[in-house]
Structure formats: structure tokens, C-alpha cells
Amino acid sequence: MELAAVGQGARAFLYMERYVIEGAKTYSPLASRTEAAVRYQPENEAPSFGLVTVCAPRDRVSLFQADPVPGLLRHFVRPEGVLFPVHPATWRNDAAEGIEDIRALPPSTPIQVAPTASTRTVLALEQLQGVPDHYIKLHYPVRISRFNRELRLKNIHNSVAVCSDLAHVLFDSFAYLPDSLGVALGAGGRAWGFLVREARARPFVAGRFLIPCFALYAGDLKHPESPPLLVQMIARLGVDPVPFVIDRVLGPIVACWATVARERGILLESHAQNTLIEVDRDMVPRRVVHRDLDVWIDPGARRRAGLAMPFLGRGMAADTDEEVQGHYSLVYDQFLGHHFFDYVLVILKGYYGADEELVRARVREIFRRFFPDADRLFPAGTMFKFRNGAPPDSKATLEDMRQAPGWR
Ligand SMILES: Nc1ncnc2c1ncn2[C@@H]1O[C@H](COP(=O)(O)OP(=O)(O)OP(=O)(O)O)[C@@H](O)[C@H]1O
Ligand SMILES: [Mg+2]
Structure with a gap:
């Protein structure tokens, strides 16, 4: 698909949702x-x-x-x-x-x-x-x-x-x-x-178009020869790939996620299917649009922020600090980091020879800036993921990967 087609609206959007997804569902043995x-x-x-x-x-x-x-x-x-x-x-x-x-x-x-x-x-x-x-x-x-x-x-x-x-979240790049x-x-x-x-993002800004985040890096099933949309975007805008991707894509996603988690205790599952990049008519990314609001809530964070719990169920249903940390890690380290940022990294390395450590370090810096008290909520030095082979639908069965987090 040609990047310029994004400006055609609904048809192009549906095409990305359905067909610009080649290679994106490999993040777990169950993903596809x-x-x-x-x-x-x-x-x-x-x-x-x-x-x-x-x-x-x-x-x-x-x-x-x-x-x-x-x-x-x-x-x-x-x-x-x-x-x-x-x-x-x-x-x-x-x-x-x-x-x-x-x-x-x-x-x-x-x-x-x-x-x-x-x-x-x-x-x-x-x-x-x-x-x-x-x-x-x-x-x-x-x-x-x-x-x-x-x-x-x-x-x-x-x-x-x-x-x-979410109507209370007032953050420039958040929608x-x-x-x-x-x-x-x-x-x-x-x-x-x-x-x-x-279909209209809140808050609404006219003259904007959406690209599902996976379509930035995935292949086009019907046009395998098409370069990824992110690569087309970098060429069209004539920008330096690494700073562009950090400032316009990964950075805003981390900033939005951390802001919503810290201020409201809402752990948005900002993987590449639940996030969309909003571009203007020139294809310049302007905001991150989030979808899929059936997510975990951290009752502790709500309490500390003086917010009520108008939700059914027990929020994260975590009884111990370790369980809370497991949830934060699953959502950030796996959904954002592993299911999304790792794929963007492959593009940056493959097309531009980017230095992986430098990209990770820049993202870690942004994470720490927007989540200065992360140590209280995240596990130190390790990550958690869904336990494969766990009983179906047991959202909370997590396992310690015993592996250092790469994106925080
Ligand atoms: N790159 C991707 N990352 C994550 N999920 C993806 C991706 N591409 C496609 N998917 C699909 O999207 C769904 C993600 O699950 P999730 O719980 O976020 O969505 P949902 O609640 O079913 O629907 P919606 O996001 O429309 O609210 C799965 O069905 C998964 O197969
Ligand atoms: Mg979803």
C-alpha cells in the first residue's frame, strides 16, 4: 500500500486493518x-x-x-x-x-x-x-x-x-x-x-487520518513488494529515522501509557493493534489514538489519586505487590515492548542499521521521565509474561521470565 492512500479515509483504513498485517502476529505461539x-x-x-x-x-x-x-x-x-x-x-x-x-x-x-x-x-x-x-x-x-x-x-x-x-486525561498526544x-x-x-x-477520536481534530500501529511495520498481504508504511513515511518526510521514530511514535506511546497509568490507574493495553497513529494531511504523526478500553485497573493507583472505582470486578485482582508488579510488567514490557516496539526495532535495524542499544536507551529515558516512581510498581530486573500452556482465559497466570526488561 502507498502511504499517500492513508489520506483517502475509511477504505484505506480498512485495507490496513485487514491486509497490512503480514508478519505482525508472531509475538506469541498463540498470536496467529x-x-x-x-x-x-x-x-x-x-x-x-x-x-x-x-x-x-x-x-x-x-x-x-x-x-x-x-x-x-x-x-x-x-x-x-x-x-x-x-x-x-x-x-x-x-x-x-x-x-x-x-x-x-x-x-x-x-x-x-x-x-x-x-x-x-x-x-x-x-x-x-x-x-x-x-x-x-x-x-x-x-x-x-x-x-x-x-x-x-x-x-x-x-x-x-x-x-x-479517559475524558479527564488532558495530554497533547493522547486521544x-x-x-x-x-x-x-x-x-x-x-x-x-x-x-x-x-470512529471519531476524542478529543476530535479535523483533517487527521489513522494508521493502525501494526501497519507501520507489517507487510502488505496483497502487495508484498510495498515497503512498510513507516519506511515510506520516513522517506516522504525526509527525516532522520531514529530520532523521528522516538519522537513521533515510541516516545508518545510511552508518555501516553505512563500518564494514564499514573494519573488514573488505567493500564491501557497499548500493543500495536490497540494503538493507532494519527497523521495530518502531510502524513506527519500528531497523536496516539487508543482503542479497546476493557483493561486492567490498579485499585491502589486509583486510591492514591483520590479516584473512585466505578468498575465491576476487582480491578487487577492482585493481592500481593508481586502480583501488581506482574501486571504492570505484562502490560508494559510485553504488550508495548515485546508485541510492538520489538517489531519497530527490526525495521530500524534492518532498513537503517540503527544501533539497538541506543534506541532502547532513548525509550528507557522517556519511560523514566514519565514514570519516575516506576520502581514501586514494576518488578526490578525482570519481566513477566503470560504462562503458555496455562488454562485458557486465566488472564492472570503469569510467569517470571528471569530476563532484564529492555524498554524500561
Ligand atoms: N499486532 C497485533 N498485536 C496484538 N494483537 C493483534 C495484532 N494484530 C492483530 N491482533 C489481533 O487483535 C486482537 C487483540 O486482542 P485485544 O484483546 O486487544 O482486542 P479485542 O478486545 O478483541 O478487540 P478490540 O481491540 O477491537 O477492542 C487479537 O484478536 C489479535 O489476534
Ligand atoms: Mg484490541
């Missing part, structure tokens, strides 16, 4: 594994598929809101009931909890969508007048990479609560895609539903 049917995987050829929708009575749903744009709220919450989309694979899945009840609700018009890189979050394609562009994040209870992709009431509640909370509306059918812990994610 998926139980989603081929036709629903992002890399497949079909331009779209239809979500099944039903009209759910208002008194049977739990509704969560973080200041959704009125056009979207009106689109989903209608006088006759709530528009409730279901992934077609989930609709056909007799094992999906409560699916018979949902099938019995009055049908509504299907929604044509295209998958994004996460598979279970899809872009709504045909917008009715007055309905702003949006994504729908769905309950898709099959294993995609490491986890079973359920979307339970707790995930929905917490995503929307985090969305509200997010708001999961501003959530619906679960029923009210119990097993209830599941969907999230509506606005």
Missing part, C-alpha cells in the same frame, strides 16, 4: 491462532458480511453510556426497542448462552460490516443519514489468539466506564476511540451484548 471461521477473519477476501439484528425490549437490556453522540444513541436506542446486533457465527451457535431467547425477539434490519484486525470488532459500512461512523464490538465466544472473545456485561460496563474516565455506548441483554454476570465504538 483463531477459531473464527475463515469468512469472518479479517484477512479473508469478502468485502463484508451481515450482522443479525433483533429489536430488544428496553426493559430487558442493561444500557451503558459515556456521552455517546446523539445520532448513534438514537440509532441503537429506538422508541420501539434497542437495536441489538449479533455476530452471525454467534447467532448460529447453539451453545451461546441465551441464544434461543434472542432468536425469539423481533428481527430488525441486518447491518453490513467489515471485520477489523481484532476480528470481533467490525466496522458498520452503510451509514444511514445522521448516524455517525462507528464500529461494533461483539460477543464472539470462540478463541481468537489467546482468549475466548466473550463480551460480558462486566466487559461492557468497564469499557464504557473507562471511556468516561482515544470512545466505546461510548454498551448494551447487554439481561442484567446478570453472564449477560452479554455489544459495544459501539465511535
Whole structure:
């Protein structure tokens, strides 16, 4: 793909989400594994598929809101009931909890969508007048990479609560895609539903375009000869590669992550699928846009900052300092460092002969500047990662790698 195409908007964006991903899912033995049917995987050829929708009575749903744009709220919450989309694979899945009840609700018009890189979050394609562009994040209870992709009431509640909370983060390079509306059918812990994610970043700045971070370094499945977008960007802007990547990409990602973690106790999972680089019309990176707000919260950090815990569940559910440290390390050292920065490093070394130690040292400096008290929260001299072979869905089963952290 040509970098200039980024300025064409939605079509180019979807192309990156689906096809500029070659070689990006190698960060763990489970990263490229998926139980989603081929036709629903992002890399497949079909331009779209239809979500099944039903009209759910208002008194049977739990509704969560973080200041959704009125056009979207009106689109989903209608006088006759709530528009409730279901992934077609989930609709056909007799094992999906409560699916018979949902099938019995009055049908509504299907929604044509295209998958994004996460598979279970899809872009709504045909917008009715007055309905702003949006994504729908769905309950898709099959294993995609490491986890079973359920979307339970707790995930929905917490995503929307985090969305509200992030409105308090005022940091130049920070923005997010708001999961501003959530619906679960029923009210119990097993209830599941969907999230509506606005396509417009908050805070909004006009004349900007998004590049999913993995597309900066991944190959283009349909045009293997295309140089990575990051390489095209460096050439187009005529910049010195290492300072550019530190100042415009890695540095802002570390600064945003540390600021949100320290100020709000929210551990954004800023890996390359959950972060997007916002560029201006000249393709100059301006901000980091974050998505996927179903993340760990550190209750200790919230308490110290004098903030409430409007989230369901036990936050990080860590009882000991060691467990807290394991979580911080997993998110920063693995999700940002290993799943993302390591790939950028490969480009910097391979294309420009960059000095690996110098790149790491610059990032470490930025990390220390934005997280001066990190020693209290991170394990000294080692990193934690998911234990491979651990029981599925046990998000907290971590193992000490006994290896020095390379990015802090
Ligand atoms: N470079 C990448 N790094 C991490 N995950 C990736 C990458 N490319 C694709 N993915 C896919 O994206 C998903 C990441 O999981 P994660 O929990 O962040 O997302 P999600 O909650 O399913 O959806 P969303 O990010 O849309 O809210 C996985 O399905 C994984 O296979
Ligand atoms: Mg994600």
C-alpha cells in the first residue's frame, strides 16, 4: 500500500486493518491462532458480511453510556426497542448462552460490516443519514489468539466506564476511540451484548487520518513488494529515522501509557493493534489514538489519586505487590515492548542499521521521565509474561521470565 492512500479515509483504513498485517502476529505461539471461521477473519477476501439484528425490549437490556453522540444513541436506542446486533457465527451457535431467547425477539434490519484486525470488532459500512461512523464490538465466544472473545456485561460496563474516565486525561498526544455506548441483554454476570465504538477520536481534530500501529511495520498481504508504511513515511518526510521514530511514535506511546497509568490507574493495553497513529494531511504523526478500553485497573493507583472505582470486578485482582508488579510488567514490557516496539526495532535495524542499544536507551529515558516512581510498581530486573500452556482465559497466570526488561 502507498502511504499517500492513508489520506483517502475509511477504505484505506480498512485495507490496513485487514491486509497490512503480514508478519505482525508472531509475538506469541498463540498470536496467529483463531477459531473464527475463515469468512469472518479479517484477512479473508469478502468485502463484508451481515450482522443479525433483533429489536430488544428496553426493559430487558442493561444500557451503558459515556456521552455517546446523539445520532448513534438514537440509532441503537429506538422508541420501539434497542437495536441489538449479533455476530452471525454467534447467532448460529447453539451453545451461546441465551441464544434461543434472542432468536425469539423481533428481527430488525441486518447491518453490513467489515471485520477489523481484532476480528470481533467490525466496522458498520452503510451509514444511514445522521448516524455517525462507528464500529461494533461483539460477543464472539470462540478463541481468537489467546482468549475466548466473550463480551460480558462486566466487559461492557468497564469499557464504557473507562471511556468516561479517559475524558479527564488532558495530554497533547493522547486521544482515544470512545466505546461510548454498551448494551447487554439481561442484567446478570453472564449477560452479554455489544459495544459501539465511535470512529471519531476524542478529543476530535479535523483533517487527521489513522494508521493502525501494526501497519507501520507489517507487510502488505496483497502487495508484498510495498515497503512498510513507516519506511515510506520516513522517506516522504525526509527525516532522520531514529530520532523521528522516538519522537513521533515510541516516545508518545510511552508518555501516553505512563500518564494514564499514573494519573488514573488505567493500564491501557497499548500493543500495536490497540494503538493507532494519527497523521495530518502531510502524513506527519500528531497523536496516539487508543482503542479497546476493557483493561486492567490498579485499585491502589486509583486510591492514591483520590479516584473512585466505578468498575465491576476487582480491578487487577492482585493481592500481593508481586502480583501488581506482574501486571504492570505484562502490560508494559510485553504488550508495548515485546508485541510492538520489538517489531519497530527490526525495521530500524534492518532498513537503517540503527544501533539497538541506543534506541532502547532513548525509550528507557522517556519511560523514566514519565514514570519516575516506576520502581514501586514494576518488578526490578525482570519481566513477566503470560504462562503458555496455562488454562485458557486465566488472564492472570503469569510467569517470571528471569530476563532484564529492555524498554524500561
Ligand atoms: N499486532 C497485533 N498485536 C496484538 N494483537 C493483534 C495484532 N494484530 C492483530 N491482533 C489481533 O487483535 C486482537 C487483540 O486482542 P485485544 O484483546 O486487544 O482486542 P479485542 O478486545 O478483541 O478487540 P478490540 O481491540 O477491537 O477492542 C487479537 O484478536 C489479535 O489476534
Ligand atoms: Mg484490541
